[in-house]
Amino acid sequence: MYYLSPDLFFPPVDQANRDGILAIGGNLSPERLLLAYKSGIFPWFENGEPIMWWSPNPRMVLFLDELIISKSMRNILNRNIFTVTFNENFRDVISNCQNIERDGQNGTWITNDMIEAYCKMHELGIAKSVEVWQDEVLVGGLYGIDLGHVFCGESMFSKVSNASKVAFIALVNQLKVANYKLLDCQVYNPHLESLGCREIDRIDFMEILKSK
Template sequence: MYYVFTDLYFPPVSESDEEGIIAVGGDLSSERLKLAYNSGIFPWFNPGEPILWWSPDPRMVLFLDELVVSKSMRNILNRNQFKITFNQNFKDVISNCQNIKRDGQSGTWISNDMIDAYCKLNEQGIAKSVEVWQDEVLVGGLYGIDLGHVFCGESMFSKVSNASKAAFITLVRYLEENNYKLLDCQVYNPHLESLGCREIDRKEFISILKS
């Protein structure tokens, strides 16, 4: 049975239900979001519905040295087909993630309230973005939460082929160079699996998060 909010608190993630939901309600304040991510919890819900807080088991992650880069992607990156920047246009990135059409999805879970909340975290240096440019046009990117040793990926978008992959690979290389432990990808996705991500037990994820 998951927790219904009355104050700024999360129960132990072991109390999540079978789907991974640990709590319902609350708000998207910076304080609550920071507590959530540092506890291995993230919000994921449809606009207009109560906020759902998740800590799934297993957890999809990328150990940075397990990144898979295809020969074609290496060629694209080596040819500098894209210009890639860090944390220069956070609001444009998250807005594109909200608006991009995705196969099999009729809407988006990124509400305007979520954009406002994560932009506040960006102003605090906690939420960060990667931007991919082609001919001075923003064509791809991603954003997430930077915990200093773990980066929690939230969403990606791509308007041209391979743009989001370029953002992902560049981010992973940066994280590895700066001694991060892993990239949190939250839940299974076959596209992420093709890049080297895999599922691990939640207990292992939390142990790494707390180390």
Template sequence: MYFLTRELYFPNVEEASPEGLVAIGGDLSPERLLLAYRNGIFPWFEDDEPILWWSPPERMVLFFNELKISKSMRNILNRGMFTITCNKAFREVITACRRVEREGQDGTWITDDMVDAYCRLHELGVARSYEVWYEDKLVGGLYGVDMGHIFCGESMFSLMPNASKVAFIKLSRDLQKQGYRLLDCQVHNSHLESLGAREIPRKEFIRYLRSI
């Protein structure tokens, strides 16, 4: 296993463990985070762990022409019950993603340091958030890292049924209009699978990532 030093470097993702662990340690500086995302790597760890860097052998992605919107979801979108904004409440979105309880998880991987790190990326114009409002209350949203041709989704939350789906659909439609190649969802998630996301081999994902 590769242990990072102060040098801005990551080993080739093909050297990852069978589970996808690429390296351990380092920091969450904007420079290191951007280097990681450019190489198909993302941080995922808990408070009591060192920083762990991952590139899973199967990558969950959405190709925009495969986006699935159910009839009931179309009705919700057509009713206009939610207001959707972009980059209006980034810190609030990542904080809500941190606090929301998730089935099968005792805690969260979004530590204090992670919150600060991605807020710095947002200040640099690299990280983006989508917010979903109901009667002026933030009820859902998502955030991720914008690579210019691929959007790397990080986390999403919902305080009302379907609020996170609304954010996901709006993001996907916007990215498609802007000519992005795909939406990176990182690891398998049945919620996102229901919206059309699927797994592709890591090598295929890296080809998309590098085809700027």
């Protein structure tokens, strides 16, 4: 495992350990964060821990044409009970992702330092958000890092049923129009799988990431 110096550097991703941890330390400056995502790396740690940088193998991704929208979800979309916006309330979205209760989790990995770091990335136009509204109340959303051809999803939240799915579908539709190559979802979970995401080898992910 590599211990980062103040220099702006990450080791090759194939040096990550079996769990996907590549390096420890460094900081959350915009320059380091952008280098990390462009290199197939992302931070993931909890309060009281050093910054931990990950590059898991396999990698969970969505090829945009493989999005699965169930019949029940299509009915919800057709009813227009939600309104979707983009990049209007980034801080509220990431704060809700931090505070939402999740099954099987005692806390959150989104620290206050991470919120401030990603808000800086948003000010630079690199971090993006999707907001889902119901009766003018923010009820769901997601955020991530936009690399121009790959969108790296970070977290999403839902205060009412299906709101996060609406955000996810809206993002995918926007990425398809802009001819993005894929949506990076980082690590496996069954909810993502139900939406059409699947695991691919890290080597294949890196080839896509490095292509333009």
